[in-house]
Amino acid sequence: MTDLPALDQLDPQLAALLAQLWRAAQSGDAPWSLARLAKQSGLRMSTLLRSLNLLLEAELAQARIGENSRGRAWLSEHGLACCQVWFGSNASG
Known part of the structure; x- marks a missing residue:
């Protein structure tokens, strides 16, 4: 995972969506609906x-x-691993 870009180098919209997908994964709930992800990330549905x-x-x-x-x-499993680097408790960026 050392070849990952820093979180602040990601497109802000992608970072916002990734943050909410990570939040959903950490909550232990069923996968979130697209409507909930849009609302939580502040993104329009399109x-x-x-x-x-x-x-x-x-x-x-x-x-x-x-x-x-x-x-x-x-x-995905790969997404979980990446988000652990970006958003995990020891993440700095």
Whole structure:
């Protein structure tokens, strides 16, 4: 994980979504709905979907999304490991 960019080098929208996906993972709840992720991250749904697609392509997240853009998203194993570096209790950046 040493090749990860610093958190402050990530696109702010991606960082906001990653932070909420990490928060959801830490809560132990079922994967959060896209609506909840949008509200918690402060992103419009269209922005959330674009950001989520980037995370899916990077294999940092997984999702189930219906035709009506309703669905749920969660961190992949790789995403969990990256977020532990970025947001974990010992993270500095």
